Amino acid sequence: MTSVSAFLAPEDLQASGSGPLYVKLQQALEDAIHSGRLKGGDALPPERDLAEYANISRVTVRKAVDELVRQGKLVRRHGSGTFVSRPMEKVEQSLSRLTSFTEDMARRGLSTRAEWLERGLFTPSPDEMVMLGLPAGGMVARLGRLRIADDNPLAIERASISAEFLPDPENVHTSLYAALEARNVQPVRAIQRISARTVREHEADLLDVAAGSAGLAIERISYLSSGKVVELTRSLYRGDAYDFVAELTLG
Amino acid sequence: MTSVSAFLAPEDLQASGSGPLYVKLQQALEDAIHSGRLKGGDALPPERDLAEYANISRVTVRKAVDELVRQGKLVRRHGSGTFVSRPMEKVEQSLSRLTSFTEDMARRGLSTRAEWLERGLFTPSPDEMVMLGLPAGGMVARLGRLRIADDNPLAIERASISAEFLPDPENVHTSLYAALEARNVQPVRAIQRISARTVREHEADLLDVAAGSAGLAIERISYLSSGKVVELTRSLYRGDAYDFVAELTLG
DNA sequence: GGTTAATGGTATTTTTTTGGTATTGTATTT
DNA sequence: AAATACAATACCAAAAAAATACCATTAACC
Incomplete structure (x- = not known):
């Protein structure tokens, strides 16, 4: 205006x-x-x-x-x-669409940026081997980011993707989904698990909150139509700054 | 093109x-x-x-x-x-099955019961008047329950319903939705807002956790097809004992 | 398999827009 | 008349916007 x-x-x-x-x-x-x-x-x-x-x-x-x-x-x-001036407000994310964080925030007129915490190919943890269904000797791409909206740290996001789908994690600069789509990898199903837990000390540092405060933990696994697991993403949102909104249509 | x-x-x-x-x-x-x-x-x-x-x-x-x-x-x-991009939106989702606490617990093989904390007609708080759109002088029915699964307290649930839809809260013994349906009140849409916050002291007592630990707060508002607000329910789940799972179908 | 044209990627520079500041003039108050 | 607050002019500095020139990757073609 x-x-x-x-x-x-x-x-x-x-x-x-x-x-x-x-x-x-x-x-x-x-x-x-x-x-x-x-x-x-x-x-x-x-x-x-x-x-x-x-x-x-x-x-x-x-x-x-x-x-x-x-x-x-x-x-x-x-x-x-x-x-x-804009006082720090709670931002919301709708559950009814699986969209990228950036797109979601942009729709709300919030400027967002991210700082990389980790980005590269690694030897998978046992956890990742199981969840992603990795073959023996397979590598895993890890993308760790600190999400920042309007200069306020908002979430820690750690994604693990089989190197089969993302052999060049260093080239991911914006959206993970855009990078996957550029390689013609299109997940068709996802499961999100939402829970609450206390924020650990090193996480509290990054998020600029007190250690022990409440955080919203979201774990997402997305699948190809073939059933193969594409991505395992674990995010931790500041409880005081983030709402997850789900809209339901009942029978 | x-x-x-x-x-x-x-x-x-x-x-x-x-x-x-x-x-x-x-x-x-x-x-x-x-x-x-x-x-x-x-x-x-x-x-x-x-x-x-x-x-x-x-x-x-x-x-x-x-x-x-x-x-x-x-x-x-x-x-x-x-x-x-081929947008990953257009989500048909099975969130509705997540709304029923009892059903959710049954799927996990847990027996559930509830203790009443509060049940009756009250003069509405300013908050309730606004959220429920109550007329001047209108009353509100409050149903407060402690949800218990396998003898472990799991959640505090407080529902507010306009007396117009539920004039006899004392007669609600099991499901709130069953009671509403018996009066031909059928919400068709609901919005859930999920966030994380620390558990307050009196809540911690009820939930048998330490005060200050993380809890999953869920606020649900359901509407009639006319747009009228039927119900405002605020729940607080133990962060260490409850996960909210959403399954999404993309494309 | 090499060549080449077409495509996106990037560094540098110039121009325009925007807030920042010093100086001066003018009315009001004391 | 002096002091103060108010307002206008002219110029400065930072940032964003836009243009230019050149680089890197892909894919098609021979």
């Missing part, structure tokens, strides 16, 4: 004769935020646009914005823009 | 003056995908063709495509082309 008139009416500024211009603009902006016309994460129009629209100078606009930045209601980014 | 003009109209790009070029192209491509002009598996025209057609540089085209790849909507293959 970059158009000024979309959330600012002219009468908001010229009405009620007395009082400094910057105070009126400040109140108008506060009102737009509280009423929801400007939501968390939205970009404010450029200062120059605001100034032109309100027929006041840019410095006056800045003084109004300054105060709201001081109050923490707006955030400035040099060269980029000014944005409405 | 490799011809650009087949799915991209020139006005899609030059219209609506403001905004970066790459965003416009991105939206145009998204639109083409969602509208079905580009189907899953289709090859996108080469980046150079797109650039020439839109009169923008190839890097700008790439930036638009980059974002869609990041969202998982497109897949790149070096030296080959860029393709529309």
